[in-house]
Amino acid sequence: MTDASLVVTDLHVEFSGFVAVGGVSFDAHPGEVRFLIGPNGAGKTTCIDAITGLTRATGSARLGGKELLGRPVHKIVRLGVGRTFQTASVFDELTVLQNLDIAAGRHRRSASLLRARRGTDGSIEQALEETGLAGEFATPSGILSHGQKQWLEIAMLLVQDAKVLLLDEPVAGMSQDERTATGELLQRIAAKRIVLVVEHDMDFMRRFATRVTVLHQGRVLSQGAVAEVQADPKVQEVYLGTAGAATTAAMSVVPEAAAGTHQRKED
Amino acid sequence: MTKSKPWISLSGIGLFAVLLLAVAPLVLTDHWLNNLGKYCCWAIAAVGIGLAWGRGGMLVMGQGVFFALGAYSMAMHLTLETAGDRIPGFMVLYDPLAPLPVFWEPFRSTGFTLLAIVLLPVLLASSLGYALFKRRVKGAYFAILTQALAVALATLISSTIRETGGDTGLSDFKYFFGFVLNDPANKRMVYLIAAALLIVCLFAVWQLYRSRFGELLVATRDAEERVRFLGYDPANVKLVAFVVSALMASIGGAMFVPIVGIITPAEIGAAASILMIAGVAFGGRASLFGPALGAIAVGWGQSSLGSTWPDGWTYILGLLFIVVILFLPNGLSSLPARFTAARRSPDRQPAPAIVAAELEEARP
Ligand SMILES: Nc1ncnc2c1ncn2[C@@H]1O[C@H](COP(=O)(O)OP(=O)(O)O)[C@@H](O)[C@H]1O
Ligand SMILES: [Mg+2]
Numbered sequence: 001m002t003d004a005s006l007v008v009t010d011l012h013v014e015f016s017g018f019v020a021v022g023g024v025s026f027d028a029h030p031g032e033v034r035f036l037i038g039p040n041g042a043g044k045t046t047c048i049d050a051i052t053g054l055t056r057a058t059g060s061a062r063l064g065g066k067e068l069l070g071r072p073v074h075k076i077v078r079l080g081v082g083r084t085f086q087t088a089s090v091f092d093e094l095t096v097l098q099n100l101d102i103a104a105g106r107h108r109r110s111a112s113l114l115r116a117r118r119g120t121d122g123s124i125e126q127a128l129e130e131t132g133l134a135g136e137f138a139t140p141s142g143i144l145s146h147g148q149k150q151w152l153e154i155a156m157l158l159v160q161d162a163k164v165l166l167l168d169e170p171v172a173g174m175s176q177d178e179r180t181a182t183g184e185l186l187q188r189i190a191a192k193r194i195v196l197v198v199e200h201d202m203d204f205m206r207r208f209a210t211r212v213t214v215l216h217q218g219r220v221l222s223q224g225a226v227a228e229v230q231a232d233p234k235v236q237e238v239y240l241g242t243a244g245a246a247t248t249a250a251m252s253v254v255p256e257a258a259a260g261t262h263q264r265k266e267d
Numbered sequence: 268m269t270k271s272k273p274w275i276s277l278s279g280i281g282l283f284a285v286l287l288l289a290v291a292p293l294v295l296t297d298h299w300l301n302n303l304g305k306y307c308c309w310a311i312a313a314v315g316i317g318l319a320w321g322r323g324g325m326l327v328m329g330q331g332v333f334f335a336l337g338a339y340s341m342a343m344h345l346t347l348e349t350a351g352d353r354i355p356g357f358m359v360l361y362d363p364l365a366p367l368p369v370f371w372e373p374f375r376s377t378g379f380t381l382l383a384i385v386l387l388p389v390l391l392a393s394s395l396g397y398a399l400f401k402r403r404v405k406g407a408y409f410a411i412l413t414q415a416l417a418v419a420l421a422t423l424i425s426s427t428i429r430e431t432g433g434d435t436g437l438s439d440f441k442y443f444f445g446f447v448l449n450d451p452a453n454k455r456m457v458y459l460i461a462a463a464l465l466i467v468c469l470f471a472v473w474q475l476y477r478s479r480f481g482e483l484l485v486a487t488r489d490a491e492e493r494v495r496f497l498g499y500d501p502a503n504v505k506l507v508a509f510v511v512s513a514l515m516a517s518i519g520g521a522m523f524v525p526i527v528g529i530i531t532p533a534e535i536g537a538a539a540s541i542l543m544i545a546g547v548a549f550g551g552r553a554s555l556f557g558p559a560l561g562a563i564a565v566g567w568g569q570s571s572l573g574s575t576w577p578d579g580w581t582y583i584l585g586l587l588f589i590v591v592i593l594f595l596p597n598g599l600s601s602l603p604a605r606f607t608a609a610r611r612s613p614d615r616q617p618a619p620a621i622v623a624a625e626l627e628e629a630r631p
Contacts, residue, residue: 052496072500073495073496074495074496074498074499074500077495077496077497077498078498082496083496085493089490089492089493090490090493091485091486091489091490091493092489093485093489094482094485094486098482099486101479101482102479102482102483102486102494102497103497105479105483105497105499106497106498106499108479112479113478113479113480113483114474114475114478114479114480115478115479116273116474116477116478116479117479117482156497160497160498
């Protein structure tokens with residue numbers, strides 16, 4: 001089982017003395033929609049940053065036995081780790097198709113980059129269908145709706161053939177229908193891939209999670225199936241006793257600036 | 268972004284070729300044809316700047332360095348060709364008995380000179396670009412660094428008068444690979460070579476822009492981090508564009524020498540490098556024809572207005588620059604698109620596509 005799994009052990013991230021992630025361990029396997037939840041500032045995004053090489057970390061993050069920590073970003077990607085950012089970041093000036101084409105390109109030889117695109121890869125058509133963007137392939141991605149941009153990002157991970165999808169708040173700012181569609185999409189694609197969703201919307205988590213890890217102040221507060229975690233008194237305390245209140249609070253939270261810019265709010 | 272009809276751009280290049288290679292030699296006097304040749308040299312460098320800056324987001328403020336590599340390689344060869352077996356005249360002036368500096372010697376060879384014009388900029392740009400892009404130097408830091416390099420090279424040449432001719436530069440070339448440069452027919456041939464090279468460069472970037480690499484370059488310009496997370500190393504993408512732009516600057520510099528007949532540090536220093544950028548910004552940095560047309564326009568302004576009213580020309584250029592930056596950030600070539608967009612929906616501003624890129628650049 002472990003040869004296709006993501007295993008994070010004792011992950012530790014410090015920002016000039018401030019411990020953002022202090023010894024977090026969890027694992028994720030293909031076939032489950034794995035959730036990482038916690039209040040704002042809990043260290044969820046930082047965990048993803050560490051796994052993807054954006055932030056220096058100690059401890060271990062292994063994919064199929066291969067250590068990820070310490071490798072440069074693009075090498076980690078080439079091992080099959082893909083991610084999205086809290087703020088959708090697609091190439092606004094390029095069309096949906098061009099975005100996907102670039103995502104599919106890392107398997108191509110450098111020389112073929114010098115030619116213009118002729119036709120569409122099968123994987124691209126499949127991803128367009130899967131994410132419901134088939135009608136938008138010629139649209140400049142800058143004018144897509146917020147939800148469509150998030151789906152485009154997921155589609156890019158699909159054509160990139162990522163084995164691990166790390167999704168940072170994929171449903172933030174989405175309507176209820178879009179959330180449902182996204183959740184179902186995640187369940188479909190999780191069949192053969194590792195899907196790890198960072199979220200603080202408890203309602204969305206409850207509907208689509210198989211297993212959950214709750215982070216609080218950089219540490220694992222609770223871990224297990226949805227029901228177990230919800231029954232955990234420590235979790236209830238962090239979430240003000242009721243999940244409903246947390247959901248309402250979470251709904252009002254505006255996504256932070258893109259992780260890539262390193263502009264974070266202290267909260 | 269990408270033209271759905273490639274033949275529009277292609278026929279544009281074709282039209283450009285007809286104008287430069289067939290019409291211009293027929294209608295222009297020898298004097299103006301030679302001037303046009305000079306603008307073509309700047310335009311060749313400008314096409315490269317359009318690639319690196321317009322499409323790649325790298326504000327290359329020191330293209331004079333690469334222009335100089337080509338120009339001085341060519342100038343040394345032509346100087347030696349003119350001097351024959353003797354030591355070049357200006358060197359004798361300072362020390363009649365001194366030998367030819369060692370780095371001059373290989374430039375006697377035609378093959379070496381042509382190779383140097385191509386390889387020197389490629390080698391310098393690769394190593395410089397590798398060091399800078401891998402360390403993620405970008406935006407203003409990159410611009411200042413390249414600019415500083417141009418200043419340094421100009422100063423070095425100024426201060427080594429015996430080896431390089433110093434501020435007076437290298438001039439009085441009599442032959443161009445065996446052809447007598449005084450002969451108007453040969454001058455015309457040199458012009459045609461420069462114009463043809465410009466067309467070749469335009470064709471090369473046209474292919475680059477429509478290729479997957481072109482799309483990747485724009486993606487890197489607009490969201491470098493995202494490209495990294497797709498498994499590419501953005502440094503390599505930028506490196507290719509930077510090296511190609513350096514090569515083009517060098518080719519422009521090399522042709523500048525037989526056409527203008529003199530090369531001095533003033534043609535490659537900070538001011539000259541900025542003037543190259545100005546033409547590109549004026550014409551439209553991200554468009555196919557904008558950089559070349561802008562460079563030709565600025566060159567023409569300089570020789571017509573600049574010679575009759577040199578002080579005023581500088582102010583006019585400055586003013587023009589401000590107006591373009593304020594009202595046409597995508598240069599003159601964005602005018603038609605703007606016009607049609609305004610007609611279609613008078614209350615809607617055209618998408619400020621370049622603004623995002625500018626913000627990206629401004630960030631360290
Ligand atoms: N680059 C950084 N520099 C300093 N502190 C940071 C940085 N990134 C995140 N932090 C801090 O680390 C903590 C966890 O942040 P984050 O992982 O973004 O939380 P979450 O995604 O769970 O909301 C926060 O207190 C945040 O302010
Ligand atoms: Mg976060």
